[in-house]
Amino acid sequence: MAATTRRPEKPSAVPENPIPSSSPAFGTPVHPINPHKTAPIRAPPALKPAAKPTVLPIxxxxxTLRPLAFRTFTKKHNLTLTSSALQALASFIGRHCGSGWREEGLAEKVLEEVAKSWKKCGGQVIVEGEGETLKNILKTLEGSMVGGKLVQGSGLSRQGSFNFSADASPPEMPGIGGRPTLESQSCFGLSNLEVEDKDDEGDLLKDPREWMKVIDAFEQPKLVYNVSQKHFEKSTTKPSLFPNPSHKxxxxxxxxxxxxxxxxxxETFQIPTFSAARSASLHRTGSISTSGINxxxxxxxxxxxxxxxxxxxxxxxxxPTGTLTLSxxxxxxxxxxxxxxxxxENGAYFAPGMIVLVDGSYEEDYGNPAAGSNSMLGGTGGIGGTIGGKFIGFSVGHPPCERRSTTLGGTSEEKNKSSLSGPAFGWTDFVGLGSERATGARMSRIASKLLPPTSPHNVVxxxxxxxxxxxxxxxxxTLLQAYSPDPTELHPxxxxxxxxxxxxxSRATLSGIPGAGSIEYKEHFDxxxxxxSEFPQLLAHTTLIFVPGxxxxxxxxxxxxxxxxxxxxxxxxxxxxxxxRVVVEANREIWGTGKAKGKEGDVIWTSNPSRLTWFGVKGEMAIMRDDVVSRLHRTSIRFGNPEQDEDDAPHRSNSAETQPMDLDPPEHALSGAHEEKEQLDPDIQTARALTRTLLSQSYLSPFPLSVRPLHWDYAHTLNLYPLPTALVLADSEAPAFVVKYCGCTVLNPGPIGESGGRGRREGRARWVEFDVGKAVGVVRSEG
Structure with missing residues (x-):
């Protein structure tokens, strides 16, 4: 017996056999649709996801992977693999490439991609497997591999969004379940996946201020120099204001x-190789002369x-006995x-706490055995104690300075200017904005577009x-009026x-001095x-940065x-x-409610010291407020008058002696060969001595902790290595100056009120300005 077919109920107004019509006005019948037996809606053939080929893990x-990894990482990319990193790569390639890792060349492509991603992340020269960087790179690659091959866009394929099958699971969102987000893929810089920030070089960012960043001292990453591996690595301990005593x-x-x-x-401390020395000396005797090597x-x-x-x-x-020692x-x-x-001579300061080179002769005291340990650098036992006798010094000098381009690499005209081995730490990220080798070329391209040489780009x-x-x-x-545009200007x-x-x-605040309490202090800022508030146009187009004293x-x-x-x-x-509130009101007045991102004014309250960077590693300015000159005058060593001519004095040559120092503007520059022999103005001589001392020490406060206290775990923020593009040293005791030494421009604005209070005219102002595009500074005075 045939099964009875159940028909859906129809409206009473619709006849049993209506005339077909496509218009609802003619009562088109309702088609029988059973919601429980709905046929699946199939995706179009072009949008159907292709079946993923399976790979049999091995x-x-x-x-077995070591020769290929050595050829890719070490020979091609100058990277060194640790055993843990090699183990992680071997496990990843065996699991995702299978038996075709060698015959089909799948492993070589994966290794090439990992090496490029490691460099773009600003990783160290040593590729380690314990850190999160390599793990995140491999996670990103895992989502981009199909059948053991790297497929462009497979990790974030759009085909997953067109899967209409009933049993299809919702697509996994980036960042969920351990998968890296799109931002993390961009930072790894996967070249085969073409995840590049090309929009940054287009029309999205046209204001140079969007590429400027102020780095607080308490946010700056801490790098520790590894003596055995000869590279910098991030500290594994979190800095603290109450550290362990060993951190001192x-x-x-x-x-x-x-x-x-x-x-x-x-170069004066490197022993040349046999071939280099032979070609340079041209000695026919076959002996190699190393007399000029220190x-x-x-x-x-x-x-x-x-x-x-x-x-x-x-x-x-x-x-402790008051004797000057060297540790x-x-x-x-x-x-x-x-x-x-x-x-x-008269070109630098030498004070306790500084690391110096001393050339001289050792005179042993056989009647005075070595005393107990007295080394500030942590020597222990007999070898770390005080050596008996004394060292008679002939000459004392600062260590030779090293240019920023030598440390990191840089522009073609400055690269390898003072070194034959190229940049030493090009892949090291010192301030947390990427390394020079990873992002330097891209940042230079963006800077050349946004910083045209025809217009100034000043930091005041x-x-x-x-x-x-x-x-x-x-x-x-007076200072603000100098930078306020004329209303008639079309392009201010x-x-x-x-x-x-x-x-x-001018007085210590909150220290009990009458008239220097918290209420008065707030009224001063009001x-x-x-x-x-009198300069809304200026506030709406610039960034105010406040550094305390x-x-x-x-x-x-x-x-x-x-x-x-x-x-x-x-x-x-x-x-x-x-x-x-004044800055916010100025932005509202100039830009209105629909402000363009990055163009409005801003105000930043930062630490002392701090860093100002522009275009990542393209430029860096170290900022510090401290009275260094007066401290140097109180603690520096005074040498006796020379008893013989300087040419007859026995001392070893020091490369720092021949470094020229230039004044900006350059027409006041003196040649390095005669700068110490000419009678310089005392202010210029002080400026040069201060500049040479700090940059040669690569430190902003080369003093004992009893003279200038430091937070032990944050002392790395005072490092001047690598040398910054510019150093702002606000010293009220030193004259206002702009000096350039080893490619670093050192600026001291001095007090904003001239003459230090004597004969000061009302409204007279003094400051310095630095052009970030041309890397030159000048002292300005108006009023």
């Missing part, structure tokens, strides 16, 4: 390691070598500098804004940033906000104006809210 021994010794040891490895790469002797190796001449590298220290990683030796001469710096002095506000008004030019540095009070809150509450530990945090928001 167990690939790391030793590590502070000085890291300073010594950085200077020591820098010296060993200098060799550093450890302090511990002086024992038993009485009367011999050596070159020592160590830190100047004061022993390195192996021990300490007493210094006798009665007949020593500084190199260059002023310091010692004593807001409790009425003339300071008048001087600040605004500074990229205006850096205003403390001290913002008065500053009133002055800034020793008289500013909160450290001034317990230091009473003395040297507070560095680095120190920004001024609290409690006192600066009105300035923020």
């Amino acid at each position: 167990l690939l021994p790391p030793a 010794t590590d502070l000085f040891r890291q300073r010594y390691h950085i200077v020591h490895q820098r010296i060993l790469r200098n 060799t550093i002797t450890p302090v511990a190796n002086l024992l038993g070598r009485n009367g011999s001449t050596h070159l020592l590298l160590g830190m100047l220290t004061i022993s 390195d990683l192996t021990g300490t030796i007493a210094l006798d500098l009665q007949h020593a001469r500084p190199i260059p 710096i002023a310091s010692d804004l004593h807001l409790d002095v009425p003339s300071t506000l008048s001087a600040l008004r 030019v605004y500074p990229l940033a205006i850096i205003l540095m403390g001290n913002f009070s 008065a500053l906000a009133s002055v800034l 020793d008289n500013d809150a909160w450290p001034s509450a317990f230091s009473a104006g003395a040297a507070a530990p560095l680095p120190r945090k920004p001024i609290p928001n409690l006192f600066t809210n009105r300035i923020r």
